[in-house]
Amino acid sequence: MDKPICLITGATDGIGKVTATALAGRGYAVVLAARNEAKAASVIREIVAATGNHDVDYLPADLTSLAQLRRLADTFTIRYPRLDVLINNAGIVMPQRALTEDGFETTFQVNYLSQFYLTHLLLSDLERSPQGRIVNLSSSVYRVGKFEPDNLQGEQRFSAVRAYAASKLLVLLFTMELAHRLASTRITANAVHPGIVRTPMMRDAPGALRAMSYAALPFSVSPDKGAATSVFLASSQEPAAVSGQYFTKAKSKSVKTSYNTQENRNLLWALSMDACRL
Numbered sequence: 001m002d003k004p005i006c007l008i009t010g011a012t013d014g015i016g017k018v019t020a021t022a023l024a025g026r027g028y029a030v031v032l033a034a035r036n037e038a039k040a041a042s043v044i045r046e047i048v049a050a051t052g053n054h055d056v057d058y059l060p061a062d063l064t065s066l067a068q069l070r071r072l073a074d075t076f077t078i079r080y081p082r083l084d085v086l087i088n089n090a091g092i093v094m095p096q097r098a099l100t101e102d103g104f105e106t107t108f109q110v111n112y113l114s115q116f117y118l119t120h121l122l123l124s125d126l127e128r129s130p131q132g133r134i135v136n137l138s139s140s141v142y143r144v145g146k147f148e149p150d151n152l153q154g155e156q157r158f159s160a161v162r163a164y165a166a167s168k169l170l171v172l173l174f175t176m177e178l179a180h181r182l183a184s185t186r187i188t189a190n191a192v193h194p195g196i197v198r199t200p201m202m203r204d205a206p207g208a209l210r211a212m213s214y215a216a217l218p219f220s221v222s223p224d225k226g227a228a229t230s231v232f233l234a235s236s237q238e239p240a241a242v243s244g245q246y247f248t249k250a251k252s253k254s255v256k257t258s259y260n261t262q263e264n265r266n267l268l269w270a271l272s273m274d275a276c277r278l
Contacts, residue, residue, distance in 0.1 A: 003029040010090025018227035029055035035062040063114040064100040073121035082128035085234045087135045088115040097158040105153035111167035132187035138171045145169030147259040177265040179244030188243035194226035
């Protein structure tokens with residue numbers, strides 16, 4: 001396959017769907033990782049109709065299951081010769097603390113740990129690319145997130161706002177450490193703040209997050225604008241050699257959190273490796 005190949009999680013709605021459509025329009029072979037087969041099939045038809053690109057595929061995976069991610073990675077490796085771009089786009093907000101089948105708090109697993117795990121499973125596929133790229137969806141709410149090793153999954157206290165903000169901080173710390181560890185390879189890793197985007201997740205957010213979402217509506221942007229930075233990092237030549245950065249509006253921004261230390265990044269990495277049994 002001569003086309004660059006991109007795998008996107010959470011690609012059947014919102015920012016992910018727009019990102020998938022934009023990259024298909026630029027000639028990428030796009031693989032949607034999604035849990036709902038019927039919805040994925042419908043989105044594939046929409047993308048093909050909009051772009052004329054028939055190289056749009058679907059692999060089933062629910063990010064609440066590490067076993068399903070292993071099957072996704074195994075199937076991808078069999079089906080495709082390499083991976084050029086991995087976009088960890090999926091994200092959720094949970095109104096209450098609930099555990100996945102793996103025993104992890106759901107926000108923590110879907111928004112962070114599954115990204116960490118899937119990325120590691122696909123590193124060998126990315127290494128076969130002339131220039132592999134990893135794009136992780138973070139958020140500006142990382143600035144109010146906390147890295148608390150003894151309360152990583154809201155074991156001691158839980159709120160939807162704290163869990164979501166913490167998960168986006170973890171994504172950011174992971175991305176920066178991943179870029180550091182991949183410095184000697186042809187793979188880059190960057191994090192994205194898409195902006196305050198009008199998506200179903202924003203509209204359906206629970207409790208305090210819903211109030212915050214509605215208050216932010218005057219400053220919000222469309223999914224098209226929200227996806228622009230992900231598309232830029234995935235396909236443009238300008239950031240091809242850039243790694244370990246936090247981007248918004250296609251520009252690198254400084255990271256402002258006291259939790260961004262080498263000690264914390266190393267500890268998070270070790271805890272994540274242990275949780276995934278890697």
